[in-house]
Every structure is written in C-alpha cells, then in structure tokens.
Amino acid sequence: MTNQGEIMADKRAASWRWSKTGETQRRLLDAARDVFAESGYLDANIADIVERAGSSTGSLYHHFGGKAELYTALWDRHDSAHLEQVRAAVAAARRAGTSDPLELFCVGARAFLDGSWQRRDVAAVFLDNDGPPGFERRRREDRLEWIRQNSALLGPADTSRNRIMLDVVTDVIVESSREVVLHCRTRKQATAVADFMCELLRKLSV
Numbered sequence: 001m002t003n004q005g006e007i008m009a010d011k012r013a014a015s016w017r018w019s020k021t022g023e024t025q026r027r028l029l030d031a032a033r034d035v036f037a038e039s040g041y042l043d044a045n046i047a048d049i050v051e052r053a054g055s056s057t058g059s060l061y062h063h064f065g066g067k068a069e070l071y072t073a074l075w076d077r078h079d080s081a082h083l084e085q086v087r088a089a090v091a092a093a094r095r096a097g098t099s100d101p102l103e104l105f106c107v108g109a110r111a112f113l114d115g116s117w118q119r120r121d122v123a124a125v126f127l128d129n130d131g132p133p134g135f136e137r138r139r140r141e142d143r144l145e146w147i148r149q150n151s152a153l154l155g156p157a158d159t160s161r162n163r164i165m166l167d168v169v170t171d172v173i174v175e176s177s178r179e180v181v182l183h184c185r186t187r188k189q190a191t192a193v194a195d196f197m198c199e200l201l202r203k204l205s206v
Helices: 004-043 046-053 057-064 067-095 101-118 120-126 135-154 160-183 187-204
Strands: none
Touching: 004 046, 004 057, 004 067, 004 120, 046 057, 046 067, 057 067, 067 101, 067 120, 067 135, 101 120, 101 135, 101 160, 101 187, 120 160, 135 160, 160 187
C-alpha cells in the first residue's frame, strides 16, 4: 500500500513536470513573439524560434503542433491578457461607485489601450494580415464576440442604430490600439490617445 510520503513525493514530481512544461511553453511563445515581430508569420522560421527559446523542434511540435498553432496560441495569450485587464478595470470602477454604462465602457476601453501599450511588442505581431490560413476568420469571430460583450454595457444590437454604433465604437478602440502600438513612444502619448478615444466614444454614444 502506498504510504503518505510516497503520495507527497508523487505530487511534488507531478507539480515539477507541469511547472517545467509551462516554462517551456512560455519560452517558446516569447521566442515566437520576437521572431514573428521581426519576420512576419510567413517568413518566420521554426528553427529560429526554437533556437531563441533554447528548445528543440520536437518540443515545439509536442507542445503546439506547428507554426500555425504557435501563432494562434500567442494570439490566445495576448487576447486573454487583454480580457482579464479590461474585466479587472471595470470591476474596480464598479466597486469605486461608477455605475454609468458609458463611463464603465470607457474604463474598459482605456484598460484595453493600456494593455496594448504594455504589450506592444506582441500586439505588433497581429497588425499585419499575414497569419496562418483561417486566422482572419478566427479574428473576425473574436471581434463579433467583443461586440456582443460591448452590447452588455451599451445596449443590445436590436436596431440598425445600435448595431452601427457598436460596430463603430469597437473600430474606434481597435484603431486607437493600432495608433498606440505603432506611433506612441511614451506613456504620455499613449494616454493622450486614450483621452481622445474616450472623447470620441462619448460623442458616438449619445
């Protein structure tokens, strides 16, 4: 019968293996971010990614399946970080007493831009449309989901006016993010873009 000490040893070994797996994936994703940013998806070389990660081609295929899956995983990590940052900012604003839907929406939009500034190295990877086959469809699906989430604050897309408004305000945030990633060199500049974005959002949502 397995004793308690053996059980604890097995748990520690399993934890170490998962920790090592997570670290390997992180290093591969970080290396992919750099190589994709430098070369674009089409010209990115798997050999360059694994060399920069200090890993192996076999490890990359084991963890991600290939270059396309690695690109998509990098997008998922980036998108999840954005979503978590936006949700945390809106929740904090609610706890602080903000209840106006438009102001909460602006809080979330600012958090999105702040994430774009903080992670502009990885955000730059997705500005060009040279991802793997099928990725643009994934991006369109994510945009539709984003619009659905925006409608939770700004009202349902149940009329032509509301549908157009939700599309436009979503595009305002996307283009503001692009401006931050491509053209802002300081946080002060990124903050000025966020201020202008919120000014536009308030006007559009009247």
